[in-house]
Amino acid sequence: MDFHLVPVAEVARSLTTSPIGLTEEAAQQRLVEYGKNQIEDAKKKTVWQLLLHQLTDFMILVLISAAIISGLVGEVKSTYVILAIVMINALVGFFQEYRAEKAMEALKKMASAQAQVLRNKQASKVEASELVPGDVTLLEAGNIIPADVRFIETHALKVDESSLTGESTNVEKNADVLPEGDYPLGDRLNMGYKGTFVTNGRATAYVVGTGMKTELGRIAKLIQTDEVETPLQKRLAVFGKSLSVAVLVLCLIFFGVGWLRGEPLLNLLLVSISLAVAAIPEALPAVVTIALALGAKRLVKSHALIRKLPAVETLGSVTYICTDKTGTLTLNKMTVEQTYEVPTFTLSVLASRNGLLTAMALNNDVVNDPNGNWLGDSTEVALAQFAADKTYVRTILETQFPRIAELPFDSQRKCMTTLHQTPEGILCITKGAVGVLFKQLDSSQKASIPDLRKRVDAMAEQGYRMLGYAGKLLPELPASIVPETIETGLGFIGFAGLIDPPRDEARQAVAECKAAGIIPVMITGDHKLTAKAVAETLGILSSADDLVMTGSELANLDEAAFDAVVENVRVYARVDPEQKLRIVRALQARHQFVAMTGDGVNDAPALKNADIGIAMGINGTEVAKEAAHMILLDDNFATIVKAVKHGRRIFDNILKFIRYIMSGNAGEIWAIFLAPFFGLPIPLLAIHILWVNLLTDGLPGLALAYEPSEKNSMKRPPVDPRQPIFSGSLPWFILWVGLLIGGPRSASRPGLSTMELGTGKP
Incomplete structure (x- = not known):
């Protein structure tokens, strides 16, 4: 139901409630029906699920398979080393994911701990989580609105909705029904929303939505989605799958050729495992993580x-x-950017002063805390600050023009008036929407309204929020201080244009x-x-x-x-x-x-x-x-x-590392792959490859993480995220450099046997 489009009485009928609230019994029944007024978590993964998720990468599965096969054929040391590398990478990923999902807890913290409601015709405090649709809640300045509500009545109520709607100014609320139309949240002036903050005034309201049925709850549902993969994660995933498939094909070819030649199956298994370990850059996840961590530290x-x-x-x-x-x-700070003072209208009591600045200083409820900070509505703070910067300070002016009465601002009049005692009579200063003030001007100023309206419209088109000031001098304080007598026959003083500046x-x-x-x-x-x-x-x-x-x-x-x-x-x-x-x-x-x-x-x-x-x-x-x-x-x-700039630098450096590490690994692959074709024994076993890679890949590769940015990094368009890591000339570079490294090795020292390599004998 669109509660902002229907009268309060109809809201009450639809919720089966009344302005005196629910009975405790009815509230408990509805609590069972609607559930608690709290944000619900999506089903969370257990610690074990998070840990196992890190082991589903295709490259990791290939390494785990290699470790298992190594253990089965008696190469237990290789199994231990491979599994240790796998677990280190898994733990790094686990801790990243474990820390990621805390948004729901933060949403819960926004909820008010307690709320004041009418139950059994009496005002009482209940846990905010116990609120139900149909409850009547009482709100005042300083409260966090505990649920989505439809206001029954308001008194100078203002709400800070910036965290929910992005609206930079406090919103004046009322209980009036809105005409038919499509209204975004920020324009639903008769509604209040869970988690927003009452800055001024008080109100009574019906609870119309609780828990996940509130606007805050709808946001919670939108947050409960799977994490979006980054370009690097997508590229590395494609890179890993492509590389793993290539490794498996290479191993099958090698195994098939060896089997046809009558090679011992155990030797073929050891060589195939060595090929797989040589091809997979097991140091890549750790080095990428370290490179990213270094980048994060710089940021x-x-x-x-x-x-x-x-x-x-x-x-x-x-x-x-x-x-x-x-x-x-x-x-995020309202500021007065432009002002205009009518030169043809002055009050005798303000003849020696700037009338507009005097009105700005006197007509506000802003105060200073002990530290000198301004406290009050953001718009009024901006106006008071502007006047004070021009030496028109309210506390000083009120020693000469003490305030003796006021008509507070309300959303129907769109005005606020303060009355001040002066030697010549009662000074009335009215602040409000410019269009409203035009209707309340003295007949002597009617002719100037078209010109004033042009000036106001010109500033409004620049995005300024416009506020006008008008005033008059009364001989004495009226017996009845009402808008009909105070806010009529005014003289227009001027207006101010405010904006949250860039x-x-x-x-x-x-x-x-x-x-x-x-x-x-x-x-x-x-x-x-x-x-x-x-x-x-x-x-x-x-x-x-x-x-x-x-x-x-x-x-x-x-x-x-x-x-x-x-x-x-x-x-x-x-x-x-x-x-x-x-x-x-x-x-x-x-x-x-x-x-x-x-x-x-x-x-x-x-x-x-x-x-x-x-x-x-x-x-x-x-x-x-x-x-x-x-x-x-x-x-x-x-x-x-x-x-x-840091991000582009890191991606460039990761590409440099992949070029470096894959060229070295390609050399190992060429050496192992070509050796049997030259009638040579296996030059490297899995454990030897892991040891060589540990020394030559990880630590030297980290130096590339410190490479400075390319000079043109911020003058070129972003790298297409769909572009794979193996693109352009990179694959060919890796192949020919790898052949340059591994070819001579595969042909060297022909007398070296597998057993000698295993024992480290020269």
């Missing part, structure tokens, strides 16, 4: 914390960065992303005009082909229509969590590799399912951090560019 110094090691390399393959606006590209460093980072062939896309819960203005300022929108799309427009597109335009959309506004996930998946379906940045609960599903999820470390919620692959410790979008 920490650049203020990027890697939670999942393969993500280090993934950055080098990213083609799209889908970034949240609030707190990521912007400062980060300076984000602008440069966007330019560097484009130079590196990476397309930045803004995905935000904020309004279209605001999002578009920020995107244009940062350079995300830079051509006529770049599109801006709202969540409502996206909802009206089927998959085919969206697929046709997804690569041209640069800004998405007013989107919900499922749509963010849809955007990421649509780009992935177009063979793009997607990074998603964000800080809110609403970003978690997209962070989890993107090729690399990047959470904000300072302003990010725990849910976002646990779902992400990487955390920006400084919340700086520019840090992503540094991380991309």
